[in-house]
Amino acid sequence: MNLPMGNHAPNCGPACGTDPNCEQCASSARQSGPSNPVGRLPHHGQILAARSRFLSTGSVPEGVPTPLVRSWQRSSQFGFAPPASARQRDRLEESGLRSLRECHADLIAASREEMASLGHELNDRGGVVVLTDPSGIVLSRMGEGAFSDDADRLGLNEGVDWSEQAIGTNAIGTVALERVALSVIGAEHLFCLNTSLSCSAVPILDPSGVLAGVLDVSTSFTVTHDYLLPLLKRSVIEIERRLFDQRFSGHAQLRFHSNQYMFGGPRDGLLAFDEDRLIGANRAALELLGHDWSAIGTARFQHLFSAGYDVIERTASSGECRLRSAEGAEFFARLQLPQSSRSRPAPSGQHDPKAPAYTETGREDMRAHLALEQIKGRGTLRFRPMTAGQLIYGADLLDECGEAILIVASGRYRCFASHDGRELTLFTLGCGDALPLRADLAVEVCADGDAAIVPRAVFQRLVRDYPEFGRCVLSVIEGLLGRSLSMVGDMAFRSVRYRVIRHISALAERSGRETPAGITIDPAPTGDELATAIGAARQSVSTVLAELIRSGDIRRTNPRALDIPDLDRLRAELQRAL
Structure with a gap:
């Protein structure tokens, strides 16, 4: 599907900085006069002149941020055709977009609340909030108002590629490559198509330091962005915290800060451990410790802190304690251990009688076990303790409606099939997972935890009465199947x-x-x-x-x-x- 990108300036092209008659740039320059003395707009003419010199001579202009200069240099080599007529932008077909969004479901879920908050902040000024995948393809957009039509015209739509290679210098594409927060204001876009646009963006990193996506705010170039970049940075801190929680809910998590009065806030360092091995972190933690992302997967607890993991496990898990880094810096810390008791629902009779049968938190991005806990009408269905070594056979749980559904609240489980004395592991399950227990499947409890086994007849009733619960569980099952595709491919094509x-x-x-x-x-x-x-x-x-x-x-x-x-x-x- 192609999107027409209206650009009716007849002289507007990649080298239009050399042409003073470019209608698009002239229009932008007029709007940046004395009536709009906001942000970087008084320098609009200087930016146009610097861009003109760069495009005509290749000389690096002074006063332009280094990441922006590098972006101009990259973009000028991509060989864009001059958009003298309506420009066509490729957009993913619906099936491709749906598949891409499924691949990044965790990122979309973690970003939803922050995007809505930023969209509300932009209501009076006009603008849109955009979330992209690591390559710059738009996954989600929020924001209404006067700028919404301009955003459609410019191609700020789901499924459109905003990488540098696709559209030249812009905040999304440049941030995806530079991995630094920055703003691109008006004429700082190398090509005239986007000079009416100002955008600020911040990279989103997953807990292993890999680029997960980009969060962007785009507005008319007449809107100042001085205050937007700090707002975006705060939003990304929260998004990265949610990504951390999603990935490591079943692992030990250390929260710490050097300032006692700031401890417990959004600037806390977060570390996740598998026994004593570091498996995840946020940016604040690495900054506080003076390490970089290479520590993930390699550093041990004793490499980071002066006390051993077993000592901290006994002290910090019971409440706040003081902890010294290996270099001697002092922190206030708390260790959160995965506990099956946290996942158990409140005993019958302790629910608020005024609470709705399914609360507002029962969204499709909620984990399956939490979605089940939200349902007051689940009768006697409860999570029950599972002991390591216990076996659950799907054939024993069939009813007249079909197979039962296993919903995991905590612990670790191995789903396998067997034939002629040989076993084949199909899935590993952890907190929040759900799986239909087919007759030919068995599940081994590998680590103690809690789980619910929902008979098919009961599951069908719950899905009928509480559609949000059904969507949540089916989404989890779909994600589990998706994660197994690469393993299936390996099984078929690799020894x-x-x-x-x-x-x-x-x-x-x-x-x-x-x-x-x-x-x-x-x-x-x-x-x-x-x-x-x-x-x-x-x-x-x-x-x-x-x-x-x-x-x-x-x-x-x-x-x-x-x-x-x-x-x-x-x-x-x-x-x-x-």
Whole structure:
């Protein structure tokens, strides 16, 4: 689908900075006169002149921010055709957009509230709030008012690509590449099509430091952006916190700050640990500790703090405590441990009788177990304790309507199928997951927790009476199936040997440490854990591990440690294992 991009200035082109008769730029310059002395607008003419010199001579102008100059240099090399007539912008078809939004469902859910708040802030000034994926394709847009029609005309619509390569210098595309917050005001857009636009954007990073998306505010270029960038930064802090909570609800989380009076606020550092290994962080935590994103997956608790993890687990989990970094900085901290009791609903009779049957928090982005807890009319259906080693067989839970639904509140579970004494792990389940228990499936409880088993007849009644609950559970199941697609592809096209070697090599690169024996992974996955991670039969994984040990490619020094004498040699095995 193509969007017509109206640009009726006959002389407006990539090199229009050299043409004083460009109607688009002249119109912008007139609007920036004395009647609109806001923000950076008094310098509009200077920006036009600097842009003109850059496009005609290639000389780097003084006074233009370095990220903007780099963007101009990149954009000038993309070879855009002069938009002398209506410009056409490609837009994803509905199916492609739907698929893209599903891939970024967590980001969209985490951003929704902040986008609505920013949209409300823009009501009187006119503007739109835009969320994009890491490549710059618009996932969501909010904001109404006079600027909405201009936003449509400029192509600020869902499914449209705003990368630099697609549209030249703009806040979204430039931020996606530079990974810094910035504003692009009016004529700072390299091409005249967008000089009537001002936009500010901030990168959104996931808890491992990977670019998750970009949050942008776009307005008419007559609106000052001096105050918008700080608002965007505060919104992104909250979005990143929600992404952190989504990913690590089942892990130990350390919250800390150097200032006792600011502790507990939005500027807290957040760290997530798998036992004592750092697996996630926010920007504030890394700044407070003086580390960068390379610490994720490699640093241990004792590398970051002077006390051991076991000491903090006993003290900080019971309340606020003081904690020193490895460099001696003092913090106020609290450790939050995953507890199954937090996921249990209140005992019968303790609900507020005035509360609605399904509260406003029951949205489709809510986790399945929380959505179930919101339902007052669920009768005797309750989460019940699950013990490690317990087995749940789908065939035992069938009723006349079909298979039961497993909804996980806490703990860790392995869903598998078996045939002729061989087991194949299909899914791993954690907090908030849901899965239909088909007759040919079984679930093993790997770590103690709570879960609800909803008979199909009861589930159908709940879905009929509480549609939001049904949408939530189905969305979770859809996401679970989507996450398994890559594993299914591997199972079809990659050998078990290839998958085992690839997984071990990745672990070595991410969390291995150099020792006299080579690269040591400690703790290393057991055969069962490795089979779960790659979706293979445990017997097949055990056979491959035995072969690698016999060939000397890996060594088991103890059940929880793995030595790799020559990592390059092990990687070379990947080609032979295809």
